[in-house]
Amino acid sequence: MNRKTIKESDQLQRRKARFAQGLVHSAETALAGLEDDPDLPQGMRYFIDVMRGAFTGDQKGRFSNPSHFQGADNRKVIGTYCLMVPEELIYAAGAIPVRLCGGSYEASSIGDELVPRDTCPVVKASLGFSSLNLISLYQRCDVVIIPTTCDAKRKMGEELAAFTEVWMLEVPHVKESEGSRRQWLEQLYALKKNIEKLTGKRFRGGKIRRKALDAAIKMVGRAQYEARRLYELRRASPPVIPGREAMLAINAYGFDTAPEWTEAMALLNDELKTRRREGRSVYSEHAPRILLAGSPPIFPNWKVPSLLEEMGAVIVADESCMGSRYLYDPVGTTEKSVTDMMVAIAARYLMPCVCPSFAPNEDRLYRLLQMVDEFDINGIVYHVLKGCVIYDFELIRVEKVMKERNIPVLRIETDYSPEDIEQLRTRIEAFVEMLGRKKSKMKRG
Amino acid sequence: MECYGGIDAGSTYIKAAIVNGNGGIQGCKVVPTGIDCRNTAREVFGELCDELGLSPSSIPSVISTGYGRRLIDFASKDVTEIKAHAAGGIRTAPAGKRIGTIIDIGGQDSKVIILDEDGETRNFAMNDKCAAGTGRFLEVLSRVLKVDVENLGPLSLEAKAPCRINSLCAVFAESEVISLLARGKDRADIIAGIHMSLAKRISGMAKRIGVESDVLMTGGGALNPGLVAALEDELMTDIHVAENPQLNGAIGAALIGGNSNGGRG
Amino acid sequence: MGYIRFPERLRHGLGCVKWIFFFIALLIPLWVAYPLFAPAVASDLRQPYCQLCPGNYILPLLVGDINGVTVNFKSATTIVMSMLGLIFSVTLIVGASLKRRFWCPYCPMGLLLSWYRKISFLKLKKDSQKCTMCEACYNACPVEIEQVFKEREKEDVTFSDCTLCLRCIEYCPEDDALRATFLGKTIYRSTSKGFFARQHITPGDREKK
Numbered sequence: 001m002n003r004k005t006i007k008e009s010d011q012l013q014r015r016k017a018r019f020a021q022g023l024v025h026s027a028e029t030a031l032a033g034l035e036d037d038p039d040l041p042q043g044m045r046y047f048i049d050v051m052r053g054a055f056t057g058d059q060k061g062r063f064s065n066p067s068h069f070q071g072a073d074n075r076k077v078i079g080t081y082c083l084m085v086p087e088e089l090i091y092a093a094g095a096i097p098v099r100l101c102g103g104s105y106e107a108s109s110i111g112d113e114l115v116p117r118d119t120c121p122v123v124k125a126s127l128g129f130s131s132l133n134l135i136s137l138y139q140r141c142d143v144v145i146i147p148t149t150c151d152a153k154r155k156m157g158e159e160l161a162a163f164t165e166v167w168m169l170e171v172p173h174v175k176e177s178e179g180s181r182r183q184w185l186e187q188l189y190a191l192k193k194n195i196e197k198l199t200g201k202r203f204r205g206g207k208i209r210r211k212a213l214d215a216a217i218k219m220v221g222r223a224q225y226e227a228r229r230l231y232e233l234r235r236a237s238p239p240v241i242p243g244r245e246a247m248l249a250i251n252a253y254g255f256d257t258a259p260e261w262t263e264a265m266a267l268l269n270d271e272l273k274t275r276r277r278e279g280r281s282v283y284s285e286h287a288p289r290i291l292l293a294g295s296p297p298i299f300p301n302w303k304v305p306s307l308l309e310e311m312g313a314v315i316v317a318d319e320s321c322m323g324s325r326y327l328y329d330p331v332g333t334t335e336k337s338v339t340d341m342m343v344a345i346a347a348r349y350l351m352p353c354v355c356p357s358f359a360p361n362e363d364r365l366y367r368l369l370q371m372v373d374e375f376d377i378n379g380i381v382y383h384v385l386k387g388c389v390i391y392d393f394e395l396i397r398v399e400k401v402m403k404e405r406n407i408p409v410l411r412i413e414t415d416y417s418p419e420d421i422e423q424l425r426t427r428i429e430a431f432v433e434m435l436g437r438k439k440s441k442m443k444r445g
Numbered sequence: 446m447e448c449y450g451g452i453d454a455g456s457t458y459i460k461a462a463i464v465n466g467n468g469g470i471q472g473c474k475v476v477p478t479g480i481d482c483r484n485t486a487r488e489v490f491g492e493l494c495d496e497l498g499l500s501p502s503s504i505p506s507v508i509s510t511g512y513g514r515r516l517i518d519f520a521s522k523d524v525t526e527i528k529a530h531a532a533g534g535i536r537t538a539p540a541g542k543r544i545g546t547i548i549d550i551g552g553q554d555s556k557v558i559i560l561d562e563d564g565e566t567r568n569f570a571m572n573d574k575c576a577a578g579t580g581r582f583l584e585v586l587s588r589v590l591k592v593d594v595e596n597l598g599p600l601s602l603e604a605k606a607p608c609r610i611n612s613l614c615a616v617f618a619e620s621e622v623i624s625l626l627a628r629g630k631d632r633a634d635i636i637a638g639i640h641m642s643l644a645k646r647i648s649g650m651a652k653r654i655g656v657e658s659d660v661l662m663t664g665g666g667a668l669n670p671g672l673v674a675a676l677e678d679e680l681m682t683d684i685h686v687a688e689n690p691q692l693n694g695a696i697g698a699a700l701i702g703g704n705s706n707g708g709r710g
Numbered sequence: 711m712g713y714i715r716f717p718e719r720l721r722h723g724l725g726c727v728k729w730i731f732f733f734i735a736l737l738i739p740l741w742v743a744y745p746l747f748a749p750a751v752a753s754d755l756r757q758p759y760c761q762l763c764p765g766n767y768i769l770p771l772l773v774g775d776i777n778g779v780t781v782n783f784k785s786a787t788t789i790v791m792s793m794l795g796l797i798f799s800v801t802l803i804v805g806a807s808l809k810r811r812f813w814c815p816y817c818p819m820g821l822l823l824s825w826y827r828k829i830s831f832l833k834l835k836k837d838s839q840k841c842t843m844c845e846a847c848y849n850a851c852p853v854e855i856e857q858v859f860k861e862r863e864k865e866d867v868t869f870s871d872c873t874l875c876l877r878c879i880e881y882c883p884e885d886d887a888l889r890a891t892f893l894g895k896t897i898y899r900s901t902s903k904g905f906f907a908r909q910h911i912t913p914g915d916r917e918k919k
Contacts, residue, residue, distance in 0.1 A: 178718040221911035228902055266913070330905065332846035332881050335713055340849075347845035362862070363843050370839045408568065423573050430527035434566045441565070 020134050022106040023300075027055040030302040034245055039282045041275070043268030044245050047252040051299055054137060054255040055104075076199050079141035079164070081126070082149050083321050083353055084171050086345045088331065089192050091258065092208045092216035093199040098137060099254025100144065101322065102126035103298025105416035107134060114159060115152075120387035121416045122298065123152045130163040137255070138164070143198060145191070147171045149357035150390055167194060173358055175350055185346040192342070210338050217331050217341060223258045226265035227327035233272045234316050235375050238281035240272045243292065243315025244305035247323040251299045254322070286443075288313040288435035291371055293398065294383035294391045294412075296320035301416050304383050307424055311432045317375040319368065321355060328352075356390035364394065365401050372407055379408045379435045381428070386415040408434065448497075450504045451699030452486050452520060453529065453692070454478070454513035457552035457580075458665070459486050461493045462695035463504070464703055468536055472497045473692040482513040490519070506702035510694050512553075524701055526694055527558055527569050530663055532704075533697025535564045537687035538661050545657030548647060548676070548684075549693070550666025552580040557651040570654045576615040578646040580665050583672075585615055586639050589622050590632055597636055601671030604637030618642070637671065644675035651680065660684045663693035714809045715854055724815065732818035735759055754787035761791035764799035810852035815871050824870035832874055833891050834858065836867045840887040847878035847888065858888070880908060 031048055034040065076095040080087070090097040102108065102125025110132050111124030129138045143165045146157040160166050170187050172180035196207055227250060233240055249268060253261050275281070290313045297304050297320060308315055318324050329352040333344040354364035371377065380402060384392045392413075399409050410431040414420055446465045453460040455478065462473040474493045479485050486509075494501045501519075509520035510529035517523070526549070534547040547558040554573035561567040572578040576585075587594045601607075608630055612618040618639070625635050643666075660682055666672050667690035677684050687693050716724070738758040745752035760766055761782075770778040782792040805812035814820055827833075836858065848859040853871045858878055861867050867888075868874070879888045882900035890898040906912055 182717070218909070218911055221906070221909055225906050225911050225913075228906075329842060329844050330883050330909070330911075332844065332849065332883060332905065333909065334846075334850045334877075334881060337713060340713060343849060344846075347849055352842040352844040366839050366862075367842065373839070420574070423571075426525060426573070427569075427571060430525040430566070430569060433525055433528050434569075437565055441563075 027300040030300040046264040047249040050252040079144035084147040088216040092212040103301040240275040292318040295385035296322040449702040450507035451695040453694035454511040460695040508698040508702040529697035533693040549664040598669035598671035601637040604633040607637035640675040648679035850881035
């Protein structure tokens with residue numbers, strides 16, 4: 001190795017170290033914002049540790065834990081993006097799914113150099129993570145599956161191929177017709193074959209069989225059951241858990257394996273149930289109840305959830321694809337044949353998904369209205385990431401529908417950088433003030 | 446009669462106001478912020494009290510607002526400028542007019558506030574990321590044109606053929622103005638064009654959330670008749686200028702203090 | 711047992727079959743009663759429906775009587791009718807083991823009953839706001855009714871092919887999205903707890919892992 005290469009490699013190492021340091025700092029700051037809660041539920045510690053492990057210390061991280069990911073088992077790790085990749089197929093083949101959508105400012109700064117300026121920060125961060133290997137999670141993936149949702153994700157798929165093996169999963173954008181649903185089912189059968197090939201040596205004949213698929217559906221189903229319990233518990237008034245904590249717990253699912261996560265979530269839910277019975281809460285009944293909609297806040301970008309709750313509101317509901325939407329819809333199998341299970345999986349991963357990459361997307365308006373009713377929402381904070389055109393597009397319709405219901409909507413456009421925190425704070429504070437006044441006026445009636 | 450104080454700690458100017466229990470404005474004062482917001486605020490409030498023959502300790506509540514609101518240590522509470530301007534606008538609007546929209550154009554930000562029938566804030570929009578919609582735009586250009594900021598308004602009203610300023614950015618607009626001057630364009634026309642540019646920016650923000658009549662203008666920008674006229678043209682509606690527009694935030698903050706202490710502001 | 715599901719175009723195409731059977735069931739007896747032409751054939755068609763019905767051939771087997779499972783050679787008409795009947799029987803047995811409720815979408819009785827659905831005591835109701843469009847009701851429906859899943863406006867979703875088996879409610883994962891009402895009173899509603907229980911995914915099953 002000549003001097004130039006040694007120098008370059010040194011430079012690269014230093015650069016990497018700089019970014020890694022920044023990442024650790026951001027992650028710790030975000031987690032500190034949660035651990036500051038004087039009444040943090042005991043059950044939250046598990047999820048905080050999962051995130052801490054994934055982002056700040058690979059030594060403590062789950063992904064260096066031999067019993068899960070290395071050693072005799074040698075299980076494959078399959079990276080996923082968005083919500084459309086069926087984890088049941090991955091678990092049934094004995095592999096482990098991880099959700100790779102990036103939320104780090106530092107990683108997005110790296111990605112900035114690799115994509116157009118106006119690209120959304122999620123794609124920038126994901127590419128940044130993959131190119132510089134800031135955390136071992138991305139390196140550990142044997143393959144990455146990217147659904148063809150929005151423009152940015154599709155092109156990201158192309159770029160990511162330079163760093164890892166990429167499988168594109170074609171998601172029909174117009175789901176209404178039977179033809180598109182049939183096409184989707186065929187896509188999933190093809191995906192199943194590819195997964196089988198990847199993990200092939202594990203099974204006799206190398207196929208995912210009925211029993212394995214059934215077990216996988218049940219395993220993920222239990223996680224969905226606990227996630228649904230959390231969803232229901234968040235309806236309580238006064239709120240039993242701050243939104244920034246609940247959203248983190250669900251975000252952690254992407255970095256954990258289903259059974260472990262389910263156990264921890266069950267314990268958290270039991271704790272929250274007790275709190276609800278006791279009426280125990282860090283919030284008063286007067287705190288404005290917010291629905292956080294729009295582009296997902298992805299850890300460690302906990303800017304908006306933290307700010308909102310710092311200003312005295314509580315996020316009782318969210319429709320983030322890293323949050324409540326991640327595990328909401330369950331798979332409804334009617335028969336026990338592989339065909340039926342595949343049909344049920346295909347249905348679950350396409351039909352109820354209200355990602356704005358689908359058009360028409362009227363169903364999302366119904367879901368938002370239903371959440372407004374179920375959670376007794378006072379106001380909606382609509383989070384738009386810079387460059388996220390599709391969520392911004394739908395804002396117009398959301399505002400219109402919410403106007404009829406007399407629910408104020410605040411649009412917040414931001415990216416991952418911490419520069420605009422003060423500007424956000426002013427807007428959020430004014431919004432929370434407005435809601436608080438409205439709420440007390442309504443109470444006085 | 447009890448008096449209540451309000452401080453609007455902006456980044457360019459600090460404004461102080463004192464109102465009485467009936468919502469009547471006792472007095473107000475404006476000074477540049479300088480580098481020490483906290484002390485300047487304390488000083489200006491003290492001076493205002495002196496002028497009115499009051500002692501600062503006799504004032505039961507001082508509410509602060511504006512960018513530096515949290516730095517005002519003698520304030521009992523702080524509120525956002527949205528809330529303060531809404532409260533102030535109701536009081537400083539011309540008598541008999543029900544205000545539906547408040548447009549505040551400050552030195553470094555601008556806002557649009559929509560009020561409901563009870564005078565409470567229903568919706569708002571803010572621009573604090575880009576100088577092109579704020580008073581700073583005018584300050585920059587007044588330097589280039591060698592005209593005092595106060596004269597920009599009256600001069601613009603003399604324009605016969607307003608120029609179009611194409612640049613979106615205040616910094617690039619400066620270059621554009623210089624080149625217009627070099628081409629021999631009349632100053633009044635250029636200034637009118639600048640006002641149109643500002644008005645377009647602000648009306649864009651306002652139209653996005655829906656302007657409701659009547660419209661009231663506050664903030665330093667409301668002192669500029671050229672800007673008021675340009676906005677009226679853009680929004681195609683009459684615009685009322687608040688009494689003491691630059692002090693609207695401080696007045697509103699003081700009124701909020703009065704209301705919560707039993708006053709009838 | 712069976713699990714074949716027909717694609718949309720085929721279902722729509724086959725929709726007219728029940729009208730064909732309906733007219734057969736309506737017009738032929740009229741012809742038998744008033745044989746304006748071919749009276750010989752008409753008299754042999756005394757009970758046309760019964761001659762075609764698989765029940766005629768299959769049910770006696772249940773009591774050990776195999777005499778019915780033959781072609782009736784009395785006349786040309788009866789040969790044709792009994793052959794058709796035997797074919798229908800075999801088709802029914804094979805079809806029913808491949809597809810649920812094989813006959814229901816073509817049954818003229820179903821057609822008649824469906825005309826009363828607007829005044830039916832038992833109705834199926836949907837709350838569109840609660841529906842997440844997950845398609846579970848369509849996948850569970852033995853008669854492949856898609857409209858319950860697709861309906862976004864009306865509350866009453868009792869459609870013409872519906873046998874009111876209420877399987878859609880069983881498999882709906884959202885609380886109160888689908889309900890069965892009897893004379894307006896809800897007697898059965900969808901619940902997420904019920905859904906998970908049916909899929910054997912409740913805490914009690916956690917231990918079984």
